[in-house]
Amino acid sequence: MKADRRAQSARPQGMSLANLLREAKGGACPPFLRSSANTYLDACDHHALETLRVGGYLRYMDDVLIFDRSPQMLNEQVGSLATWLKDQRALAVKTERLLVGACRTGVPFLGWRVFPGFIRLQPERRKGSRGLLRRREREFRAGTISAEKLTESVQAIVAGVRAVRPGFRFDRWGFPGLES
Secondary structure, eight states: OHHHHHHHHHSOEEEEOTTOEEETTSSOOOHHHHHTHHHHTHHHHHIIIIISOOSEEEEETTEEEEEESOHHHHHHHHHHHHHHHHHHHSEEEOGGGOEEEEGGGOEEETTEEEETTEEEEOHHHHHHHHHHHHHHHHHHHHTSSOHHHHHHHHHHHHHHHHHHOTTOOGGGGTOGGGGO
């Protein structure tokens, strides 16, 4: 039992702060913040990496992942980051969305499941992307969308998947022509 706890605490832990930022007085994140989150939250990135020295950090817009081997350290870092966000940016962390867990189960992030060393599409996104490809193909064959619209849709899906998984094999989805 003790050895098992020690082994578990040595595994990387992750905390998802995805979509956790909101105005200090409540309500949704304002549109100007969403569109300029990289600029507005740049100082937050520096604070997390340079001052708090988090074990790992990933942010896209207002979605944030923080990694550390110690759940206790992770909780301290999140508390410090939440205080910084409140004091410096008048933002609050939605505590109901906090997720602490071992990374071996993966952390949901922007439709992906992030594991130590690799990223995988979440089943819902995989199913949705595959379904959208098939639907666009049917719409094109029926003449309800143009070849240009079909190409745009396929390129967007392929680019989104390949941005994270460059070697992803679309032939497994029944689309062997997307391999080049």
